[in-house]
Amino acid sequence: MDGFSYIIQQFDRGIQSRLISEQLATVVNTVSLVKKNPFPNLVNSMVVRLSEHFVSGPNSLRGAIARSLSQMEEQLLLVFSHNEVCRRLLVVSHSNDPIARAHTLFALSSIAVIAKENKEVHTFVVDSLSSSHKEEFNGACSALAAFCRLSTEFTRTVLAQISEYLLSSTSPIERKIQIVSIFSHIQSDQESSHSIFALGAKLFELNTDLTFLSTLLSSLTSLAILTRFSILDQLSLLLSVLSSTVDCSPPLSFVALSNISRLANHAHVWTKEHISRLGEYRHRLTHDEDVCCALLHTLEVLGRRRLPSHMGVLQEILSEMSPLYSHDSLKIRASFIAFSTHVFVSSPSDLHRQNLLNSISSSLSVPLPTKIGVKISKVAGVFLTNDAVSDEEGLLLVSSLCKLPLSHSNVTLFLHLFCLLSQKRRAFVPPISKWARDAIQTPSSSSLSPSQLSFLAFPPFAAEKEVDVSPFNKLPYTILFEIVRSGFRNGHWRSISMPLLKSMTKLSLSCGTRDYLVALSQLAQSQSRKCTVSDVQSSVALLALSKRSFIKLSRSSLNPLQSFCYRYVEALEKTRQAQMQLMSTLTVFVSFPSPDGPPLSIRPISFRIFEVLQSCLPILSQSISEWSLLLRRSFDGDDHSIDLISLEMYSASILVYGVKCIMESDAPNLPLLPPLSSDSVIINETRSLLLWAASSMQQLAGRQGIVTTKTLDHFFSVFRHMYTRPVFIPRLFFQPTRRTTIKLSVSPGAEGELTVSPSIPVPIRLDGVISTSRKTKIEAIIVSANIHYYSARGRDRVEVRRVETHDGNFFTAQFLLKFEESAQMDISVELVDGEKRKTWLSDASTTLRVDVNM
Structure with a gap:
């Protein structure tokens, strides 16, 4: 018996039990079974069996089946006996029990993805809309929403009855709201969409209920976004609603502005007249905080799109609203700062730059509610990392925040802001690093995240002597691991990660966790320190141990890991092996003069150097292949992780290029820097170093095969910088953001x-x-x-x-x-x-x- 037959046999045994509890448990477990084994034959058999028992079972079982079907929408696409499933469910539609009919409607809404073109199902759903029974009507609305979302033909069929029901004065307002909400995800052609918008205009004139009108406007806006061709018509309607309610109905004005801000995401269809018309209300809306913030958010979204045709109008509105930089309401001030920042990023202005610096500084220095503080700190990060803000101006603001006491109520916001700034601009790193080191030594900073503090205190490219991890030794295991991870990602394997890993292995841990920490410890010890043969030999040996440990862990059921870990270590090991062979062979020919001694003699080297370098090329090429293969296996990697792997591959390519420059009489092609998607201090500094290395290697080309000690010394000097540079472990190694x-x-x-x-x-x-x-x-x-x-x-x-x-x-x-x-x-x-x-x-x-x- 194969696995599928066994699963179906177990299902049949459970669903045919005399106990209703076992039947319900079997139905509930079907969802996980189908998701674990999403293959057509099995899914089809299970769904057909569920539909059989839906006909014969009690209402409690029908409800459970309907809920289970709703949780396997993706897997239902694999069902090929959909007509048979619909036929069996519709048997219950003739029942005299309204609860049974309601369960049928909910079940049909769950399988709408495979029943969307079934005419009998359409008829049953439409007829059920006239039911007086609450549960049956709710089921009909659920099915109506599901089928309208998938079938244009069904929308055309049901539109006339929906219009009649909504325009009737006897229909309960609660039911009207339920039906109107369906418009937001309806699937329709152009003719049906125009009919729905015309119906919406009539309904807006005939109704005064705020909930109904809010639902109607939101649903029509969603439909306009879905169809795209109705956005301008909906925008005109919302601006008209805003004009008629701005002075008499702030709640409805807020609803109109909230929907206008959603349409602002499609700024390409807006005209300058639309923005000017919206800006006319800037002075009439400031008396109501929520309405004013909704207007500012709309303007912010338009500014974020940075369309050249809009920026002139937005700058005029911004200039006329400048008093809001110092508005008493922090909520309005935060919204205005966000609007101003996005306009400034697109069109820098000296006046607004200074206003923003002052407003952000004064706002962050006073206690802020959490939501407002988060918004201002995020916008401050966007502003301070913009090239139009000089390092000196940015440092003045950052330094003023660093001087505030650690007991300040906004200190957590500062921490998040500093983490962003330190990754984007290196000029901000020194004051932020000092602030973080002082915070570590201060008892009042215990509320701050130790992992974030360590990330800031020991930034990338910091000197090893500046690192002291003793304040972290008594922290809990989970926090220690976060600090270890920060050490690896910032290039401080030996100075931060290794001592903490040694202390962590002394804790009472499971075997799998301990083995994982040992593998990380071996990796941390392999970090290069000096450009010597003994150092690289030690590094290769430790990487080999770490790789074996990670391979063992990846095959363990107790502690499964992604294969990325050992493959990354394997690629790094191959690079170190190539470097070891290159270093071992070249040290015979390279001289090491004293910095104060006489200059190097320029003497020809034996032709044996060509044989030595030729023997190094295969393993150097293998290291490139390993990184390339790892890159192709990084589908789940974030942009920063992929860029780091690409730079490691580029580094290996530079070594191959340098060797060929020495060996070949004609200059080889310079390796191209791979395209990079992320922007951070780590990426920018590493890229600059490697570009310098490539440029330096290029100086060795075109020497017509003549090799001197000066040639090799130059090569070895570049090689030393590349070998001793910090290697930054990508985020994908520890916590993939995708799966x-x-x-x-x-x-x-x-x-x-x-x-x-x-x-x-x-x-x-x-x-x-x-x-x-x-x-x-x-x-x-x-x-x-x-x-x-x-x-x-x-x-x-x-x-x-x-x-x-x-x-x-x-x-x-x-x-x-x-x-x-x-x-x-x-x-x-x-x-x-x-x-x-x-x-x-x-x-x-x-x-x-x-x-x-x-």
Whole structure:
């Protein structure tokens, strides 16, 4: 019995139990079973069985089935017997029990994704809208919303009845609100959309209930954003509503402005007249705090879009509202600072720069409510990291904040702001680092995050002698680990991470956790200190130990880790091995004069240097390949992590380039700096160092094969800077911000084994489901089947299929293969993302053993 048959057998046993509690438990567990095994045959069988028991079960079971179906919307796309499922559910629609009909409507709304074109379902939902029973009407509204969101034809069918119901004076206002809220996600063509907006205009004139009007305006705005072609009409309607309510109904004015700010995200359709008309209300809205803040937020969103045609009007409005820089209301002041900052970023002005510096400084120096303080500190980060603000002006503001006592109520905001600033501009690092070190030594700073303080106190490129981690030794394990992580990410492996890891291993920990800390400790000890052969040999040995530890951990069920950890250490180990071989061979030929001694003699070197350098090229090229492979496996990496890996690969390329400059008579091509997506002190400083190294290596080119001690000394001087530079562990190593998993199922052969007859084509199908937290769409899947014959290795072959994903998360690849002898088929998967069109390697793989029955 294969795995799917066993799952279905267990389901049948539970759902057919005499105890209703066991039946309910089985239904609830179905959701997790389907999500763990999202393959068409299994999902289809489970959903069909649920629909069978929906017909025969009591209302409690029907409700549980409806809720379970609503939790497996993605997996329902795999159901292929949807007509059969709908037919069985509709059997209950003829029941005299309104509760049973309500459960049917909720179940149909849950499976709308596969029933959206079923006419019988459409008819039942429309008829149920006239029900007087509350539960049945709620179910009808739920189904109405689900089907309108997916089917344009259903929207056309139901629109006339909805209009009649909403325009009727006898319809309860509560039910009208329920139906109007459906407009926000409706799927419609242009004709239906115009009908809905015309209906909305009538409803606005006929109703006075604030809740109804608020829901109506919000729903129409959502529909306008969804259809795009109605944005201008909706904007004109909202501006008219604002004009008629600005003096008499602040709550409705606030609703209108809130919806206008949503349309501001589509600033490309706005005209200067729209913005000018909105700006006319700037003096009439300041008496109400919420309404004024809504106006300022709308202007902020428009400023954030930075459209050149809008900036002139926005600058005029900003200048006329300048008194708000010092407004008594902190909420209004914060909103105005945000608006001013985004206009300033697009169109810098000396006057507004000084006003912003003063306003931000004065605002942050007084106690602030949490929400307002967070907003001002975020905007301050955007302002201070802008190039239009000089280092001197920014340092004055940062220094004034550093001088405030650590007992200040906004000190947590300062900490977050300083973390942002220290990553963006190196000029801010010294005062912030001193502030953080003082805070560590001050007892009153115990409320501040130790990991963030350590991140600031020991910034990247700080001298090792400045680091003292003794104040952290008595902190809890979780906080210590955060500090360890900061040490690795800031390049302080030995000085921060290693001593803390040694103290942490003395704690009472699980075996898996202890092994993980040991692996990290070995990695920390491998950090380079001096450019000597003994140092690099020690580093290589420690990296080898760390790699073995991470490989063991990645295979452990007690402490599973991403494969990225050991692959990163493996790439670093390969780089160190290449550096060790290069250093070992070159030190024979390189002289080391005293800084105060006589200049180097320029004497030719033996031709044996060419043989030595030639022997180093293969392992140097391997190190580039390791980083390149790691980069292709970093699909879940954030931009900063990917940039760090790219720079390590570029560093290895520079060494290869330098060796070729010495060996070849013609100048080789200079390696290109890979495109970088992030902007931080670490990235910028590392990039500058590597560009300098590449430029320095370029000076060795074109010497017509003549090598002197001066040539090698120059090379070795550049090499020393590259070897001793800090290496920054990417965030992906510790905490991936995204997670992508791929589950595979092979049929036939679900258990990994398949018996076939010789020379007869066998259809093999691979079903896969992708679960990802990335917003980038996966456009295509490349499936590779490596076929290895046990007794005839020379006949091994690779079959490749490129398939499109359907519904974004599912894919199917089919093979028609002949096997003359027993073989093993290793299947691997690559991803093609829809944004950068890059091909990424995944960890998803499966093996099928094929036995040929002679």
